[in-house]
Amino acid sequence: xxxxxxxxxxxxxxxxxxxxxxxxxxxxxxxxxxxxxxxxxxxxxxxxxxxxxxxxxxxxxxxxxxxxxxxxxxxxxxxxxxxxxxxxxxxxxxxxxxxxxxxxxxxxxxxxxxxxxxxxxxxxxxxxxxxxxxxxxxxxxxxxxxxxxxxxxxxxxxxxxxxxxxxxxxxxxxxxxxxxxxxxxxxxxxxxxxxxxxxxxxxxxxxxxxxxxxxxxxxxxxxxxxxxx
Amino acid sequence: xxxxxxxxxxxxxxxxxxxxxxxxxxxxxxxxxxxxxxxxxxxxxxxxxxxxxxxxxxxxxxxxxxxxxxxxxxxxxxxxxxxxxxxxxxxxxxxxxxxxxxxxxxxxxxxxxxxxxxxxxxxxxxxxxxxxxxxxxxxxxxxxxxxxxxxxxxxxxxxxxxxxxxxxxxxxxxxxxxxxxxxxxxxxxxxxxxxxxxxxxxxxxxxxxxxxxxxxxxxxxxxx
Numbered sequence: 423x424x425x426x427x428x429x430x431x432x433x434x435x436x437x438x439x440x441x442x443x444x445x446x447x448x449x450x451x452x453x454x455x456x457x458x459x460x461x462x463x464x465x466x467x468x469x470x471x472x473x474x475x476x477x478x479x480x481x482x483x484x485x486x487x488x489x490x491x492x493x494x495x496x497x498x499x500x501x502x503x504x505x506x507x508x509x510x511x512x513x514x515x516x517x518x519x520x521x522x523x524x525x526x527x528x529x530x531x532x533x534x535x536x537x538x539x540x541x542x543x544x545x546x547x548x549x550x551x552x553x554x555x556x557x558x559x560x561x562x563x564x565x566x567x568x569x570x571x572x573x574x575x576x577x578x579x580x581x582x583x584x585x586x587x588x589x590x591x592x593x594x595x596x597x598x599x600x601x602x603x604x605x606x607x608x609x610x611x612x613x614x615x616x617x618x619x620x621x622x623x624x625x626x627x628x629x630x631x632x633x634x635x636x637x638x639x640x641x642x643x644x645x646x647x648x649x650x651x
Numbered sequence: 652x653x654x655x656x657x658x659x660x661x662x663x664x665x666x667x668x669x670x671x672x673x674x675x676x677x678x679x680x681x682x683x684x685x686x687x688x689x690x691x692x693x694x695x696x697x698x699x700x701x702x703x704x705x706x707x708x709x710x711x712x713x714x715x716x717x718x719x720x721x722x723x724x725x726x727x728x729x730x731x732x733x734x735x736x737x738x739x740x741x742x743x744x745x746x747x748x749x750x751x752x753x754x755x756x757x758x759x760x761x762x763x764x765x766x767x768x769x770x771x772x773x774x775x776x777x778x779x780x781x782x783x784x785x786x787x788x789x790x791x792x793x794x795x796x797x798x799x800x801x802x803x804x805x806x807x808x809x810x811x812x813x814x815x816x817x818x819x820x821x822x823x824x825x826x827x828x829x830x831x832x833x834x835x836x837x838x839x840x841x842x843x844x845x846x847x848x849x850x851x852x853x854x855x856x857x858x859x860x861x862x863x864x865x866x867x868x869x870x871x872x873x874x875x
Contacts, residue, residue: 458705476801
């Protein structure tokens with residue numbers, strides 16, 4: 423197997439740079455080529471990756487990553503396999519290192535990761551007004567956090583589901599939510615995930631009571647020109 | 652189905668299939684391709700053993716860290732490569748690894764495109780899943796085998812300083828010089844901390860019954 427691209431065994435700093443996604447594309451591909459040609463080395467790198475993933479799990483106990491359901495792999499497997507054979511023959515014209523980051527939502531300010539602990543928080547309270555069809559616009563610093571606040575029944579568990587107007591985007595969702603003693607249920611979302619879209623946000627009681635118990639809001643998020651104070 | 656038997660399944664488990672150990676591991680890529688073309692199942696198992704760890708890394712990055720998807724695309728990649736080698740010899744068999752890598756990357760690209768088209772129909776399922784009463788979010792994280800193993804590792808480290816080194820290096824991705832400066836550590840001491848931690852982690856993985864080739868997949872089984 424060709425080892426011209428990366429003849430030397432990568433050192434520790436290169437391994438950590440690869441795992442931190444700090445190599446450029448050609449460097450990363452050369453690193454991966456070396457891994458393909460040296461499976462024992464690749465297993466060592468995998469172990470480093472495991473350590474990292476495990477630490478991330480421990481560090482983010484309350485972080486909820488939106489689940490983007492896929493159809494059953496079993497059912498589309500033969501089709502995907504056939505398609506893949508054809509794709510393998512195509513010209514290799516495009517590669518991007520990573521897909522869009524997963525949508526995240528947090529249950530409390532204390533759950534925010536370190537990089538979001540000091541950023542501005544824009545708080546918005548959502549409540550349904552009879553006959554009001556207007557879509558309010560909320561501005562927030564792009565690097566900030568948006569607090570979504572709902573008046574909720576303290577005795578009920580809720581879920582929140584949000585869909586952007588751009589239908590191909592991911593859906594925010596989180597369940598098992600309860601109102602705080604002040605009657606408000608809160609979640610926190612990195613603002614950069616919300617900005618630039620109009621969102622339909624639903625507050626849904628886990629126990630169905632009546633058709634009116636589900637509340638739906640539409641909110642447009644825009645970037646603040648200067649950080650809010 | 653016209654799919655190859657899944658030689659990587661048995662080799663992944665590291666158990667009953669001794670094809671890998673019997674096959675001559677010194678086979679060159681050219682020899683490997685020739686043997687697979689001649690329908691040698693041991694050569695196929697050897698190919699899987701050689702390529703699987705690297706392919707998983709490639710796909711882990713190409714899928715943005717989606718372990719489950721990386722595992723499945725890795726299997727698809729290996730099947731495609733084996734089928735290709737069964738049917739015809741590569742024009743340049745010495746480029747076997749490059750061929751496998753590009754196949755994996757193409758699969759990841761194809762999946763992203765397909766996934767983007769499919770998302771518009773997935774919203775209802777997503778909302779339903781939010782109500783899954785079977786597992787709360789914290790529990791979902793807690794069942795992560797890796798997290799539990801790493802927690803054990805942290806508990807077994809002798810000092811807070813060692814734990815701090817590990818977290819700052821792997822989690823916060825700080826560079827070595829900064830960590831050494833902040834913690835007044837020599838280069839040697841830093842390397843020793845990492846060396847001990849890695850060895851201990853390897854032992855924990857082993858004692859947990861995880862074979863080398865199960866590393867990424869162990870996580871998946873506990874997430875399901």
